[in-house]
Amino acid sequence: MVTSMFEVLAGDIRSERPVALAEVIEGPPEMLGSKLVVRPGPPEEVLGSLGNPDLDRVARRDVLGELAAGISVTRHYGLHGEARERAVSVFIESFAAPPKMVIFGAVDFTAALVKVAKVLGYRVTVCDARPVFATRARFPQADDVVVSWPDRYLGEVGPTLGPRDVVCVLTHDPKFDVPAIVAALATSAGYLGAMGSRRTTDERNERLRAAGVEEADLARIMAPIGLDLGARTPEETAVAICGEIIALRAGRHPQSLRDQAGPIHADRALSTDR
Amino acid sequence: MKEILDDIERWQAQGKRVALARVVAVEGSGPRLPGAAMAVSESGEVAGSVSGGCVEGAVVSEALAVLEGTGTPKLCTFGYSDDEAFAVGLTCGGVISVLVEPVEW
Numbered sequence: 143m144v145t146s147m148f149e150v151l152a153g154d155i156r157s158e159r160p161v162a163l164a165e166v167i168e169g170p171p172e173m174l175g176s177k178l179v180v181r182p183g184p185p186e187e188v189l190g191s192l193g194n195p196d197l198d199r200v201a202r203r204d205v206l207g208e209l210a211a212g213i214s215v216t217r218h219y220g221l222h223g224e225a226r227e228r229a230v231s232v233f234i235e236s237f238a239a240p241p242k243m244v245i246f247g248a249v250d251f252t253a254a255l256v257k258v259a260k261v262l263g264y265r266v267t268v269c270d271a272r273p274v275f276a277t278r279a280r281f282p283q284a285d286d287v288v289v290s291w292p293d294r295y296l297g298e299v300g301p302t303l304g305p306r307d308v309v310c311v312l313t314h315d316p317k318f319d320v321p322a323i324v325a326a327l328a329t330s331a332g333y334l335g336a337m338g339s340r341r342t343t344d345e346r347n348e349r350l351r352a353a354g355v356e357e358a359d360l361a362r363i364m365a366p367i368g369l370d371l372g373a374r375t376p377e378e379t380a381v382a383i384c385g386e387i388i389a390l391r392a393g394r395h396p397q398s399l400r401d402q403a404g405p406i407h408a409d410r411a412l413s414t415d416r
Numbered sequence: 417m418k419e420i421l422d423d424i425e426r427w428q429a430q431g432k433r434v435a436l437a438r439v440v441a442v443e444g445s446g447p448r449l450p451g452a453a454m455a456v457s458e459s460g461e462v463a464g465s466v467s468g469g470c471v472e473g474a475v476v477s478e479a480l481a482v483l484e485g486t487g488t489p490k491l492c493t494f495g496y497s498d499d500e501a502f503a504v505g506l507t508c509g510g511v512i513s514v515l516v517e518p519v520e521w
Binding site: 146147148152155156165167168171174175177190214215216233235236237 | 417418421424425438440441449450451488489491513515517519521
């Protein structure tokens with residue numbers, strides 16, 4: 143049986159292989175509904191046609207760009223793919239691989255953060271050098287649990303991290319978090335947060351400077367990690383962290399703990415478990 | 417799309433034709449982003465959604481009409497404007513364009 147374009151697309155979406163569908167949604171009647179499925183691979187593969195080889199060539203290039211950014215959008219072209227013309231409207235739907243979250247430190251806050259990150263659609267990896275703590279049993283919802291040193295792990299996967307991806311350092315132990323942060327700063331991850339009290343943050347910043355981290359790179363670090371929600375429990379803290387991740391990506395400015403000076407935790411009298 | 421694949425394939429395995437509706441554009445305030453998808457079987461079963469519940473009923477009608485027609489994709493626009501003040505719209509004031517077509521490709 144011949145595999146249809148839809149079956150190819152569905153198979154890639156299910157197995158989280160990046161794929162995009164481009165379709166003519168406005169234009170000459172004979173072109174309406176023409177489709178191009180682009181699989182970036184490697185090896186790259188293109189199925190179908192929008193109805194003109196030049197249009198296919200231009201659209202393929204645009205599709206790869208939108209897919210890399212995880213964006214679905216309508217673009218306009220001339221009948222042969224000309225820019226700045228509007229004879230044909232092509233809807234490009236990107237099915238990007240899910241964004242990645244790497245969490246260093248296998249602590250209670252990690253378990254809660256894994257849960258909230260899964261709700262948001264992240265592919266989550268928990269990494270800790272201590273085999274006793276970095277177990278699948280403790281983080282059943284994580285996609286991967288890795289026993290490794292953070293800098294060694296990022297040495298392997300760091301080059302695959304992009305602007306949609308996230309690194310959270312929850313170890314708050316200088317032995318782990320300084321090398322983890324230094325290695326994370328070498329990646330293109332869109333968000334880098336580090337847990338710890340204000341004192342821990344100050345001391346860590348000094349250690350990072352001593353390790354040769356420039357001020358511009360220090361400014362990339364969201365620490366103390368999370369929005370200023372007055373979170374107390376691991377679950378509330380996970381929401382504060384994920385809220386900050388969303389806001390940073392969206393360019394919004396709710397109050398982050400980093401940008402305040404007051405206590406990190408809500409007054410006990412105001413907390414829910416009083 | 418991912419969340420409706422199982423339903424689409426189950427209906428197709430039952431020998432039913434299926435229409436797919438996808439949001440391709442959102443102007444102004446809109447609840448779902450481009451790519452939000454809904455599937456409708458020829459017997460009227462529905463999976464997924466394209467808005468916050470405002471236009472799903474109209475999309476089902478369009479989907480069934482597309483399945484009965486020539487199979488050509490149809491671009492439907494839902495939103496408030498003077499000449500369609502009494503037509504189906506979004507309470508949020510946004511305008512969404514939904515592409516409806518049979519899953520036969």
